[in-house]
Amino acid sequence: METTTIENRADFAQWAIERASAIIAEEGANLALAARDADEDKIAAAANALGQAIVDTMLEVFDGLLQDD
Secondary structure, eight states, rough: OOOOOOSSSHHHHHHHHHHHHHIEEEEEEEEHHHHHHOOOHHHHHHHHHHHHHHHHHHHHHHHHHHTTO
């Protein structure tokens, strides 16, 4: 995991955009493939993986905020 120093709102916005793009590239493609196959189980699994990636990222940010104590 790469460490990023966020010193202002613009830094955070840039990080958030880059991170969201990475999540969509990694997990969104699987969701699109599952949707194209019209396999409900695959769609559900891919959607859950996408949601989990988002949650993991939010927790990553929260944990980073706690380390500043």
